[in-house]
Amino acid sequence: MQGPLIDTLALHGVSRRTFLKYCSTLASLMALPPAAGVAMAEAMAAAPAAAKRPSVIWLPFQECTGCTESITRSHSPSIEGMIFDMVSLDYQETLMAAAGHQAEEVLRKTVEANKGQFLLIIDGSVATGLDGAYSCIAGRSNLALLKEIAPHAAAIVAMGSCAAYGGLPKAKPNPTGAVSVSDIVKDKPIVNIPGCPPIPVVMTGVLAHFLTFGSLPDLDKLGRPKAFYGETIHDRCYRRPFYDQGKFAKTFDDEGARNGWCLFELGCKGPVTYNACATVKWNGGTSWPVESGHGCLGCSEPNFWDAGGFYKALSMPANPLRMAAGAAVAGAAAGVAVSFANRAKKKDAKAAHETTTLADLEKSEER
Amino acid sequence: MNLGGIPILAADPDAGLSGNALPLLREIAERLKRLLATGEAGALDLHSLPLTPADRAWLKARLGEGEIRVILDSDGESTLDETACPGVWWVTHRNLHGAVSVELIEVAFVPELVKAHPEDVQNGLAHLELLMGDLR
Amino acid sequence: MNELQFLTWVRGTGLNIAVGLFLLGVLWRLIEIYSLGRKKDLSAPRHVAGASGWNTVFRRSIPPEGMVKRSPVSYLGGYAFHIGLAIVVFLFAPHIKLIQSLTGLSWPALPSQFIDLVAVVTLAAMVVVLADRINKPVKRFLSTFEDWFTWTVTFLPVLTGWLAVRHLLFPYTTMLALHILSVEILLVVLPFTKLFHAFTVFGSRWFNGAVNGHKGVAV
CATH class of the missing domain: 3.40.50.700 (NADH:ubiquinone oxidoreductase-like, 20kDa subunit)
Known part of the structure; x- marks a missing residue:
């Protein structure tokens, strides 16, 4: 079936207003300005089906x-x-x-x-x-x-x-x-x-x-x-103003959490997650994770499962520092070993020491 | 613990306000000025702005309710309500399940969706003429 | 590698490696240096007022008479950036939180606006000190690669940290990842360069003071 899409849609019982409304929805969920919805409607209506x-x-x-x-x-x-x-x-x-x-x-x-x-x-x-x-x-x-x-x-x-x-x-x-x-x-x-x-x-x-x-x-x-x-969850988040004001929920049941403050410190991955949840929402626009009081897990990013824990702030160490104790022991051992080597060197130098008398020096001067 | 021992905390009415709603009023005023000067209509997509639910309620309360309420029944119900400021419309699109899909503030003499498209009027006229032909 | 993977690496594997190398290097060098020991001075000690290890530790922290006038940039710039670094590193709230999460220790922080100001002063002082090193022929002659390198690895953490807090140049999380990475480079480099003076400065002063104090010389 050829001809403009709008005619095809009309045959399917889709009115112009329904189509305009659909384009308006599409523009909103693509985070485009409302005027873009109108432009999109015109372009799509004229496009051949x-x-x-x-x-x-x-x-x-x-x-x-x-x-x-x-x-x-x-x-x-x-x-x-x-x-x-x-x-x-x-x-x-x-x-x-x-x-x-x-x-x-x-x-x-x-x-x-x-x-x-x-x-x-x-x-x-x-x-x-x-x-x-x-x-x-x-x-x-x-x-x-x-x-x-x-x-x-x-x-x-x-x-x-x-x-x-x-x-x-x-x-x-x-x-x-x-x-x-x-x-x-x-x-x-x-x-x-x-x-x-x-x-x-x-x-x-x-x-x-x-x-x-x-x-x-x-x-x-x-x-x-x-x-x-195109944009991060964080950029479009309605709790972003609280982030900018430095107002953070510290636990899931404190006053900050009840007031709907930013969930960054509770491990929200919004700042590094590119997705449309903040604008489109879930379940037909009912709500989305941050609106329900839980930070973003970053599920649309590669390797999100291994990104250092869902409840750790992005600015905190991702894993316990497992190498620290071992490294400290290794460092101490290296220090002790080197100091023994130094002592041995000193001892050898002492053993090889030859006493020089004044007479020796005078002799060497004469030569 | 008895009931009296449970502390009662009155919620702070400004708790959910982010301070982002006030600049929107200024933006709406700007757009109204442009509408009066050039006739150019405009719209703000509320879903794409960082507004808390409290901000949205605050904005709605400030703008108030006007005289006209338009209900559009197409693929779910849409409401286009004039606010207490003529020319400012609070537009809510819902899908077939009744969930809000888009919320806009439109600044226009009449929202585009309300006007009938000339082609549609043409079709309507053809339909009417056909109807009259049958009746004759 | 995207932002999340980069950030995850620097605050996971990267941090683990950096802290490990830092601890390894610091313990190694401290034990090596302090186990060297000194030959026992068999002469009878001479007692002179102000000649002791502790006196020297204190005295060398303040400029000798007339030196501030002769070399103002070295002294004032040096003070500004050393004190600034200490304040920014140890009294900024997020840094204290980090130390608390790793060690359980915490202490009160200074207001962020003040830290911001200190960071700017520190950066400015470091730039001035560098310019002085480039401009003065003697200083330039005495400078080796290590001097330029250690200046850079000290400067970058302050710069990236300040940019991250101010949300400049890159998105916050990218800047934060760069900041953590620059700190990790500093941690790895510190034990093996002249930056190790952070650990040895007071010890060596005390040694100098004590050895000379024994001879009756206040240095």
């Missing part, structure tokens, strides 16, 4: 299904709306009715029919230990599956911190040899949508961008869409 619903394949690897749980709670655009109206979600183990050989057949056929066209979404990290045997689907390892399917995709979306950076499975000591999708696939455009789980509207927002503009959004150096991951 996609001729065919793009095929989407969603592969779950070493994951907990939290990302799927999160996206199914997406509001505007909702996941139901996406599946039926915007994309053809051909393979998603949690949501699809088919199972077993039928499901695997669908996967094979979809890849075959949409070579170079489909969008590949991956959640979960890729286990590489024991040739990937730690995580398998239908008898094949995730690693083999990724290497087989990725070359045929138009683009890859790494959904969640595990797919984007290795996430929780990669936490020390990383028993399964977990790595991110971008560690394996090097020659395809990859969008990282980190978060544990990612914010639902961020996931659907990226899909909407791909569908309306036919391209992937601008990415930062970690492969994240700038629109959502």
Whole structure:
């Protein structure tokens, strides 16, 4: 179906005002000024609608299904709306009715029919230990599956911190040899949508961008869409004024905590975490961690699990200084050893000492 | 411990105020001046500003309530309420589940969303003419 | 490596290594130096007023007569940055918190605004002292790589710390990570350079005073 998107939407019963409202929401969650929402609406309304619903394949690897749980709670655009109206979600183990050989057949056929066209979404990290045997689907390892399917995709979306950076499975000591999708696939455009789980509207927002503009959004150096991951939690936090005023909650039940002061000293990772929680919030805009009184865990950053404890302030030592005692003992031992060596040297010098008399000196002068 | 032994602490009414709401009033005043001088409308996205819930309540109380309340029923309910300062609108967009998705302060004679688009008016006219044709 | 990983490294592994090397170096050198010992002076001690180890420790902390006039930059600049460093390092609230979290010891802090002022004075004094070292031919002639290097590793922690507190140049957390890193470099370098005078200055003064006091000379 060709023609401006707004006409296509009208045929689907979406009024102009509904569309304007959607664009206004999108601009707000991308932290753009309200005027940008109007501009976006004009651009999107005039853009030609996609001729065919793009095929989407969603592969779950070493994951907990939290990302799927999160996206199914997406509001505007909702996941139901996406599946039926915007994309053809051909393979998603949690949501699809088919199972077993039928499901695997669908996967094979979809890849075959949409070579170079489909969008590949991956959640979960890729286990590489024991040739990937730690995580398998239908008898094949995730690693083999990724290497087989990725070359045929138009683009890859790494959904969640595990797919984007290795996430929780990669936490020390990383028993399964977990790595991110971008560690394996090097020659395809990859969008990282980190978060544990990612914010639902961020996931659907990226899909909407791909569908309306036919391209992937601008990415930062970690492969994240700038629109959502452009600023830190701290920069957009409503408790930021208290940080600037030096008002901090010291425990979770003191007066500062009751007054909603800054949670930096309770280990908030907001200052180093790039995500949209502070503006978009969770559960359809109900609240978000800091608003509920808990610091940010930094779940959308690489290796957040090993970042020195969730409840330690960013300015405090991350780990107890384990080397200190050993180093002190080693230093003392080295000092004692060197002093014994010095003593021995002194003793040798004393032993080798020859007495010089006045007569000796006079003799040497005569010569 | 008996009930009398539990200390009662009255919450400080200014406890949650960050001091960030007052500058917003100045910004709104600036935008109103621009609206009067050039007719240019503007908006502030409250979600993207570092405001505490107390700040937002304070701001809403200062701006007060005006005479017009618009309810837009599209993909969830939206309310566009004029404040006690004509030209300043408190806009709240909700999704189908009733959760607030966007909260804006719009400075305009009439918010853009309320006005009917000429193309839509055209469609409405066509519909009306069709209707009249059937009735004849 | 992103900001979080950098910060995590400097406040984790980096700090661990730096503090370890610092303790190792300090104990090694202190034991080595003090175990060297002195030959026993068999002569009868001469008693002169003001000639003793403790007197020298005190006397050398104040400038000899006329020297402030002859070399004002060395003395005033030196005092300003040494006292400034001590105040900034030991009386700034976040530093006390850090020491408390590591050792359990704490003491009252000075107001942050005052510390800010002291940091600026310290930085200015250090720049003036460096300029003097470059400008005076004799000082420049006597300077080796170690002098320029130790000045840099002392200057950087103060500069990065001040920038971090003032939220200048980089985002706070990046600046904080750079500050911690610069302190770690200082910790590693300190025991093995002339900066070790932080530990030996009073001991060596006492030795000098005591040895000369025995001979009846007040130095």
